[in-house]
Amino acid sequence: xxxxxxxxxxxxxxxxxxxxxxxxxxxxxxxxxxxxxxxxxxxxxxxxxxxxxxxxxxxxxxxxxxxxxxxxxxxxxxxxxxxxxxxxxxxxxxxxxxxxxxxxxxxxxxxxxxxxxxxxxxxxxxxxxxxxxxxxxxxxxxxxxxxxxxxxxxxxxxxxxxxxxxxxxxxxxxxxxxxxxxxxxxxxxxxxxxxxxxxxxxxxxxxxxxxxxxxxxxxxxxxxxxxxxxxxxxxxxxxxxxxxxxxxxxxxxxxxxxxxxxxxxxxxxxxxxxxxxxxxxxxxxxxxxxxxxxxxxxxxxxxxxxxxxxxxxx
Numbered sequence: 618x619x620x621x622x623x624x625x626x627x628x629x630x631x632x633x634x635x636x637x638x639x640x641x642x643x644x645x646x647x648x649x650x651x652x653x654x655x656x657x658x659x660x661x662x663x664x665x666x667x668x669x670x671x672x673x674x675x676x677x678x679x680x681x682x683x684x685x686x687x688x689x690x691x692x693x694x695x696x697x698x699x700x701x702x703x704x705x706x707x708x709x710x711x712x713x714x715x716x717x718x719x720x721x722x723x724x725x726x727x728x729x730x731x732x733x734x735x736x737x738x739x740x741x742x743x744x745x746x747x748x749x750x751x752x753x754x755x756x757x758x759x760x761x762x763x764x765x766x767x768x769x770x771x772x773x774x775x776x777x778x779x780x781x782x783x784x785x786x787x788x789x790x791x792x793x794x795x796x797x798x799x800x801x802x803x804x805x806x807x808x809x810x811x812x813x814x815x816x817x818x819x820x821x822x823x824x825x826x827x828x829x830x831x832x833x834x835x836x837x838x839x840x841x842x843x844x845x846x847x848x849x850x851x852x853x854x855x856x857x858x859x860x861x862x863x864x865x866x867x868x869x870x871x872x873x874x875x876x877x878x879x880x881x882x883x884x885x886x887x888x889x890x891x892x893x894x895x896x897x898x899x900x901x902x903x904x905x906x907x908x909x910x911x912x913x914x915x916x917x918x919x920x921x922x923x924x925x926x927x928x929x930x931x
Contacts, residue, residue, distance in 0.1 A: 618655070621668055622647055625706050638772055646699035653679050668707050673717045676700065680721060690724045697723040733870040734862060739765060741856040747810075753835070755818030757848055759811045760832050760840075763789070764864060767801045768871035771864045775840050777831040779815070784808050 626644055629635040635643075654665040654675060665671055679700065683693045697718075704718035734742075743765065746757035764774055773791040781790045787808045792798040803811070824837025832840040845864050853862045 618651055618666070618668055621707065621710075621712055622651060622703075624710075625703055628706065636772060642695065643699050643702075646696045647703050649696070650679055650700055650703075653682055669713050671704075671713070671717050673720060676704075676717045676721055694723045697721055733873040734858065734866060738856075738858050739867075739870060742852055742858065742862075745852045745855050750817075752818040752821035755814040756822065756832060756840075757852070759814035759818070760845070760848070761852070761867070762807045762810050763803065765867045765871055766803060766807045767791075768868050769801065770868065771842050771845060774864075775830075775832065775842055775845055778829040779819075779831050780829065782811065782815075782831065784812055784815075 622644075625647070626640055629640050629643060654671060656664060665675060680693070680697065683696060688696075701718045701721060701723075704713070704716045707713040708716045743758070743761055746754045746761060748754075760774060763769065764771075767789065769791055777789065777791060783789070787803050787805065788800050789803060790798060790800050819831075819833060822833040822835070822837055828837060828839070830839035832845075834840050834844050842864075849862065849864050849867075
C-alpha cells in the first residue's frame with residue numbers, strides 16, 4: 618500500500634506541480650488514512666492490506682473516526698479532500714476498480730476573512746528596520762518590502778535564491794515547480810532596498826560562498842519560515858501594532874489594498890499566484906476601510922517607497 622502512496626506523492630510533485638508544503642500535508646493525511654485502514658478492529662471488519670479492498674463503509678468509518686477525534690472542521694475537510702484525491706488517483710491508475718470516496722461529503726467550513734492592516738500601519742512596519750544599517754536591518758527591510766509589495770507567500774519568499782532576482786528588469790521569479798513559477802514585478806524603490814541588502818547586508822551574513830539563498834539568517838543559512846515569523850513579530854511589537862500580525866498578514870494586506878485601489882480580481886489572482894479565482898474572491902468581502910491612498914500602477918505602497926515623478930513620467 619505504501620508504494621501507491623509514494624507514487625501518488627510523486628504524481629502531485631511531478632505532474633501537478635504541487636508545493637512541498639502541499640505534498641507534506643497530503644503525506645500526513647494519507648498516512649493517517651492508511652494506518653487507520655490497516656488497523657481496522659471493528660466487529661466483522663478485518664484490517665485492509667490492499668487499496669482495492671477499501672469500500673465506502675471503510676471510508677465513512679474513517680470520517681467518523683476523524684469526527685470522534687474532535688478535529689476542527691477545516692482539518693477534517695482537508696483530510697477528506699486528500700482521501701478523495703487519492704481515491705480518484707487509484708481509480709485512474711487501475712489500482713482500484715471503483716472510487717469508494719465518491720460519495721464522501723466534506724464538512725462545511727466557515728471561511729474566516731483574512732486579516733489585513735491599514736496603509737499607515739504598513740508604513741510604520743516597513744519603516745522600522747529601515748532606520749538601521751546593520752546587515753540584519755538591511756535584510757529585514759528588503760524582505761518585508763518584498764513580502765508586502767509583491768504579496769508573495771511565506772514559503773515563496775524564504776525559498777528565493779539570488780539568481781531569482783533581476784534588478785535590471787525589476788522582477789523576481791518565485792514559486793515551486795515549473796507550473797507554479799511566476800514572475801512578479803518590484804518597483805524602483807523596492808529594487809533599491811534589495812540592492813542595498815545584496816551589497817551591504819548579505820555579504821556580511823554569508824558564511825558559505827556557495828549558499829544560493831537570497832535571505833540568510835545569522836548563521837549564514839537560508840532563513841526559515843519560523844525565522845521570518847519571528848522577524849515580523851519583533852517589528853510588530855516594536856511599532857506597537859495591536860492584534861495578531863503574521864507574515865501572511867502582509868500578503869492579505871497587499872491583496873486587500875490592491876482591490877481597494879481599483880485593481881481587478883483577475884489581476885489580484887495573478888499577483889497572488891492563486892490557481893482558482895474563487896480563492897481570490899474572499900478578498901472582495903474584506904472591508905474597504907483600509908483602502909490604500911498611495912498607489913503605483915495599481916499597487917499600494919507606503920509613501921516612502923513611492924517613486925518620484927521623474928521615475929513614473931519617463
